[in-house]
Amino acid sequence: MARGMGFRLPLNSLANSAGVIGHTEAHFEMVRSGIMLYGSYPASEFRSLASLKPVMHYSGKVIQVKDLPDDSPVSYGRTFYARGPMRIAVLSAGYGDGLPRSLSNAGRVLIGGRKMPIIGRVCMNMIITDVSSLKDVKAGDEAVFLGVQGKEMITGDDMAEWAGTIAYEIFCSLGRINVREYRQ
Numbered sequence: 097m098a099r100g101m102g103f104r105l106p107l108n109s110l111a112n113s114a115g116v117i118g119h120t121e122a123h124f125e126m127v128r129s130g131i132m133l134y135g136s137y138p139a140s141e142f143r144s145l146a147s148l149k150p151v152m153h154y155s156g157k158v159i160q161v162k163d164l165p166d167d168s169p170v171s172y173g174r175t176f177y178a179r180g181p182m183r184i185a186v187l188s189a190g191y192g193d194g195l196p197r198s199l200s201n202a203g204r205v206l207i208g209g210r211k212m213p214i215i216g217r218v219c220m221n222m223i224i225t226d227v228s229s230l231k232d233v234k235a236g237d238e239a240v241f242l243g244v245q246g247k248e249m250i251t252g253d254d255m256a257e258w259a260g261t262i263a264y265e266i267f268c269s270l271g272r273i274n275v276r277e278y279r280q
Contacts, residue, residue: 114138117146136252136263150251153243154270156188158207159222161233170224171216176201184215185227187239192220194269195241196259199223203258205239208232209246242270 099105108124113132115122118141130138135150137143161183164170168178187205191197195218203214205225212225223241227233242250252263259266 112138114142117142131264131267134252134263134267136267150243150249152252152267152270153240154189154194155238155240155243155245156193158185158233158235158237158239159188160186160235161227162186169216171200171219173217176216182226182228183230183233185212185225185233185237185239187223187225188221189239189241190219190221190223195223196255196261196266196269198259198261199255202260203255204250205241206243206245206248206250207237207239209248211248211250242266 099108107126109126109128110124111119111122111127113128113130116127116129116132117138132138132146132148134152135148137146137148162185164178164182164184166178166180170176170178170184185207189195196203197218199214200217201215203218204211205214205223206212207225207227208230210230212227212230214223215226216224225239238245240250242252242255252266255266256263
């Protein structure tokens, strides 16, 4: 189209990730893969058209494990109360590290290869999770916010759904702070 208008275009690019996956007629001389490079889909309707593998890993550490009595409030604003005695783990990342605050009482994290619920509000540099169903959690254990642990996985799409946003925002927020791993 632009060439038909007299523009000289040695390389023509029209296809973003959605175009790469679902619109071969838009490939022209090159494509602009974006979100698919992270292993995420540009929209849910593309899932059946390509098999992508998430590649980003973001993890932290369990910094404290604590037993709480029934009806104990958790985190700022008391938006969560223990329903019976429970064991919690305080984790080493928060919204200051790029995790959406909207994961409060909604997100999940991997500990011991299992998805554990985020409880209470996401703090600037901490998240709290219910680990009552895990027996051997201790300070120093890995907590995976995005990526694979054991046979379980949390994707950018998962985080986006829990946070009420899109995977693009998740990757940009985490990428802005130079995703780091707390592995020893």
